[in-house]
Amino acid sequence: MLVKLTKDRLRKGMFIESVACPSEEFARRRFVLSSDRDLAAIVRSSASEVLINIALGLDPNGRPPETPIARSKGKAKSVEVGEAAEVRKIRDTLDQAKLALKTRLTDMVAGGPLDMDDLSAVADSNARTWRESAGIALEVTRLKSKDETTYVHSLAVSGMMTLLGRALGIDEETVAMLGVAGILHDIGKLLIPSEILNKPGTLTSGERAVIRNHPQAGYQLLKAYPGIPPLALDICRLHHEALDGSGYPLGLKRDQIDMPVRLSTVCDVFEALTSVRPYKRPWSSTEALHWMFARPQLFDRRLVIRLGSVLVDDPIV
Ligand SMILES: [Fe+2]
Secondary structure: EEEEEHHOOOOOOOOEEEEEEOOOOOOOOEOOOOHHHHHHHHHHHOOOEEEOOOOOOOOOOOOOOOOOOOOOOOOOOOOHHHHHHHHHHHHHHHHHHHHHHHHHHHHHOOOOOOOHHHHHHHHHHHHHHHHHHHHHHHHOOOOOOOOOOOHHHHHHHHHHHHHHHHOOOOHHHHHHHHHHHHHOOOOHHHHHHHHOOOOOOOOHHHHHHHHHHHHHHHHHHHOOOOOOOOHHHHHHHHHHHHOOOOOOOOOOHHHHHHHHHHHHHHHHHHHHHHOEEOOOOOHHHHHHHHHHHHHOOOHHHHHHHHHHHHOOOOOOO
């Protein structure tokens, strides 16, 4: 739902993802273009192109978004320009959740104590956001700056895990635990030096090994806390396993991978594919779901189909 536009085609009501300036002269990003002042500032800047999100604002022809890329089933809600205030509200809520998660996770990585009730409250509040506004939350979390990627990704995965868990009829207590597991699943990435984690270009085999070790490193870190539920430990350690045994770190196969772990993998990969990254074209939700559906050797198809039914309008099968 992202479209590149020359700046002369910009108009108020569009949702700006980013302005491609060679310098930082227009550093603001991710906002509804609603003032003449901002419009003039972008036009004045040296940027030639602007990235707009047509799921959250007017398209290049001035049309409001007709259908959201995603919605919570039973809570269909069109994302229209008139709902810009709701988009702002969700963005602010998710920004706060990101900061809250960053504080908790960096404390844990530094060996600080764990307050499980507090962590559950962060996960519950995030789950509520996704339950009420999945379509907007999905769009808002697609774009991440490199220093916040892990936190925003974890919130998005956590939110989707709770949606999918609920859609599968899993009991509320377990769904809440899935939410906690989601916000903790990539904590091992915080132990990776940022020059490796954020390295542009090809990684050496040593660097790849460091990155592939993040599930095990996260598991070791979490295991030191007696209050972490076993489900969260499993999901942290095993979310990169694949049904055919080609995943890591243990190379487990089908029956050795429990359903909640499979569920986390499906949400994790879907979130990664649909994220906007500098090195790849962003995939739509439907493209990502079809890609995963075509790989039953890796992903549990039943869960891919169910995630599709929760997040997109058109069934994938
Ligand atoms: Fe991961």
